[in-house]
Every structure is written in structure tokens, then in C-alpha cells.
Amino acid sequence: MNKIRKGDEVIVIAGRDKGKRGKVVLRSDEERLVVEGVNLVKKHAKPNPMKGITGGIIDKTMPIHQSNVAIYNPAAGKADRVGIKVLADGKKVRVFKSSGEEIKAA
Incomplete structure (x- = not known):
């Protein structure tokens, strides 16, 4: 399971564009x-x-x-890490590490 997917809003954490935010257009590989x-x-x-x-x-x-890049958490207003949580019915969902809330699919 990819932690960052197409449509996610991310923030750049390293490189010459550090601090910029944008949506993931595609995964090239x-x-x-x-x-x-x-x-x-x-x-x-x-x-x-x-x-x-x-x-x-x-x-x-x-x-x-x-x-x-790191996924952008709109509730916290900053970058966050992604965790994977298994629900009771066996489905895997992505969650923010800081708050534990589910990441909504774009």
C-alpha cells in the first residue's frame, strides 16, 4: 500500500523547493x-x-x-507521517501518525 497517492496534498521537506505545497498529479514509478x-x-x-x-x-x-515530501495534515496545518491501520472488517486505511485520524481519499 502506497502511503502517498495521486490526489494527496503534500509538502516538500527537502531540496530547493522546501516548504512548497501541492497536489500529487501522478506517480511516475x-x-x-x-x-x-x-x-x-x-x-x-x-x-x-x-x-x-x-x-x-x-x-x-x-x-x-x-x-x-510528506503528506499535509490540514487539521494540524503542517506535515505529518502516514501510518496504516487495519479496521475490524480487515480493510486497511491510512491514518495520520500525530492524531490517528483517517486520511480522506481525494
């Missing part, structure tokens, strides 16, 4: 994820008239390692 507005780089794009792409320098969001 098992340990990297793309967060909107975080880890922006400038890429040189060639024009492609078949796809309607104009050339130039564009801002692109690159993946960031999941160890450099």
Missing part, C-alpha cells in the same frame, strides 16, 4: 511522484506543427522522490 508547481525546470522544446506545438523554452514539472 514506485518511488517518484509528480507534484504540481514543484521541481519546475526549463526545457527547450522543438516546434512540431503536426501536434500544434510551438518551439521555445517551456516550464516542465519533473518527478521528485517520495522521501522528499
Whole structure:
């Protein structure tokens, strides 16, 4: 079970974008994820008239390692760790470590 999923609001805890918040757009692989507005780089794009792409320098969001982000707890207003709790019916749910309350699916 992934502790950070697509749609979660996360806060960056390490790197040049430390302190920024954003939603997880996608998980690029098992340990990297793309967060909107975080880890922006400038890429040189060639024009492609078949796809309607104009050339130039564009801002692109690159993946960031999941160890450099923490899930954002809106009740506490800061980063939090994620734990996994097994309910009575056998279902596993994600919970905030500080409060023990369940993380709502986005």
C-alpha cells in the first residue's frame, strides 16, 4: 500500500523547493511522484506543427522522490507521517501518525 497517492496534498521537506505545497498529479514509478508547481525546470522544446506545438523554452514539472515530501495534515496545518491501520472488517486505511485520524481519499 502506497502511503502517498495521486490526489494527496503534500509538502516538500527537502531540496530547493522546501516548504512548497501541492497536489500529487501522478506517480511516475514506485518511488517518484509528480507534484504540481514543484521541481519546475526549463526545457527547450522543438516546434512540431503536426501536434500544434510551438518551439521555445517551456516550464516542465519533473518527478521528485517520495522521501522528499510528506503528506499535509490540514487539521494540524503542517506535515505529518502516514501510518496504516487495519479496521475490524480487515480493510486497511491510512491514518495520520500525530492524531490517528483517517486520511480522506481525494
